[in-house]
Amino acid sequence: MDYDIADIALAELGKQRVEWAESSMDVLRSIRERFEKEKPLVGLKIAACLHITTETANLLKTLKAGGAEIRACASNPLSTQDDVAAALVKHEGIETFAIRGEDSDTYYKHIDAVLDWHPNVTMDDGCDVVSRLHATRAEQLKEMVAGTEETTTGVIRLRAMEASKALGYPVVAVNDANTKHMFDNKYGTGQSTLDGIIRATNVLLAGKVVVVAGYGYCGKGVAMRARGMGAQVIVTEIDPLPALEAVMDGFRVLPMVQAAPEGDVFITVTGNRDVLREEHFKLMKDGAILANSGHFDIEIDIPALNAIAGPNGKRKVRPLVDEYLVGDTGRKVMVVAEGRLVNLGAAEGHPASVMDMSFANQALSVEWLATHKDHLEPKVYDVPKEIDEEVARLKLMSMGVTLDVLTEAQRQYLESWTVGTN
Structure with a gap:
């Protein structure tokens, strides 16, 4: 394996903390169970430039369960949890390039290490991988299938790229899903x-x-x-x-x-x-x-x-x-x-229970991209409504919350334009 982390000896502590986060990520765990059976991501090589945290580790485990190959790097020099990086390498076999407190040169060296691997999907948090790819590795754009973007800042950059006709492949704006920004943000x-x-x-x-x-x-x-x-x-x-x-x-x-x-x-x-x-x-x-x-x-x-x-x-x-x-x-x-x-x-980032929805959107959006890749244009796509609603449904189910159901008369009323004031 190729990797660059602070200390592999931290792997056991990292594994414990990843498992602790998983206990609050019921939606992602249910997706992982389905992915293990169906393997919808076979053939995808994912460059995951994300905050290397316990919650992210559970997302990467889910993508791997779906058949994807993964290389990971940090999306911020101070956000890496070094024990999690060690656990990803030792226990999950995911080549990881991330060290908490790394300087700017190391940060971009790690991004380059992921891109040297010639991925065909980017999973970004801030658009640094996408920007690096377009600015210094334009020849690799033809290898790209699609990408996802996790955060507001990255979506702003991507929409600017789309507006200037610079974006080289389709990217899903995961940040803009209701089950992401209304809860995670x-x-x-x-x-x-x-x-x-x-x-x-x-x-x-x-x-x-x-x-x-x-x-x-x-x-x-x-x-x-x-x-x-x-x-x-x-x-x-x-x-x-x-x-x-x-x-x-x-x-x-x-x-x-x-x-x-x-x-x-x-x-x-x-x-x-x-x-x-x-x-x-x-x-x-x-x-x-x-x-x-x-x-x-x-x-x-x-x-x-x-x-x-x-x-x-x-x-x-x-x-x-x-x-x-x-x-x-x-x-x-x-x-x-x-x-x-x-x-x-200065802390651990968002609680796992809210990242559960954000990363469920990531996993399901990658699956959607794998299914629809031959029909997509190089532009920014919203998360499909059915994915957003499915994440909300699964989250409510995991919380033991049930909803009312329309009666037939109510359904007909909503679908009709002829019924007015009595």
């Missing part, structure tokens, strides 16, 4: 983001002013959970519709330049760059905490902070917290997990 990000900030800083949120940048599904979840822990929440937005929704949900909505002097904790979840930048840093309170839960480490302008702090103005004050001196103001701001994904950089 909202409830998963909401809980795991605050978990990461609290683990790293031990901050008490009750009574604090928490500024949430972005009110998409991730922002909704973060704002809701912060309020639930007693924080006063301010939302910043650029889009009038989510801004109006935030107001109707009871939050204050301000431009960041007005929120900056008030905030105690700042959390970015936009998918864009420079959301917190020099003009904001200079207005912040002494001791303000800055964290990012968007995919890439560009939402907080760390280069600007380094420039403001100067060569002697930065120091590590806790294992995952860096303190920056804000110029000659005498004030300091604290950055959690280097401005990278705080829920994975």
Whole structure:
């Protein structure tokens, strides 16, 4: 086997934690049982660039059970759980290239190691594999069958590629499935983001002013959970519709330049760059905490902070917290997990029970691609409605929840246009 991980001796611990996650992933487990019998993924070589976590391990085990060959690498330098990487290599025979804390050169070396294997399916979280493939390995595009994308940031990049006619093969936007973004993004990000900030800083949120940048599904979840822990929440937005929704949900909505002097904790979840930048840093309170839960480490302008702090103005004050001196103001701001994904950089990511639905969508979308690959164009596809509904049905069944069923009269009424007011 070829692999590059931190320590193979961590494999037993990783195996235990993967099994613990599996106990909360009933939907994925039911899909795996079917895949083991039907082998719908035979012939697929999947390059899986995902967060190497216990939940991801269960997805990769499911894909392997379906007959796929897999090579895995990390989709973020700080999100890898080294014991899980070891377990994937030793116990699952999945060649894995991921080390927690790897530098940028190693990160892209690992992506290249996966692409050197000449996969025909990409499974991306942030679009780095797809971008690398198109930018530096265009000759391999003819080998590609299809791909999937897990997160909002990656879908944004893919749609930009499609709009410019640059996308070389079909990709399913798994992130946009209702059973993904309505639950993973909202409830998963909401809980795991605050978990990461609290683990790293031990901050008490009750009574604090928490500024949430972005009110998409991730922002909704973060704002809701912060309020639930007693924080006063301010939302910043650029889009009038989510801004109006935030107001109707009871939050204050301000431009960041007005929120900056008030905030105690700042959390970015936009998918864009420079959301917190020099003009904001200079207005912040002494001791303000800055964290990012968007995919890439560009939402907080760390280069600007380094420039403001100067060569002697930065120091590590806790294992995952860096303190920056804000110029000659005498004030300091604290950055959690280097401005990278705080829920994975400083905690364990989303709970397994919510990732169960997201990764069920991944597995079933790959099966759908394998079945329909000869009829697809090089564009971004939504997850088919029947897959979305099947994931919801299986999740409810695993939770012991049953639904009402339409009577025949109700069904006929819904299908008719002739019945009106009596």
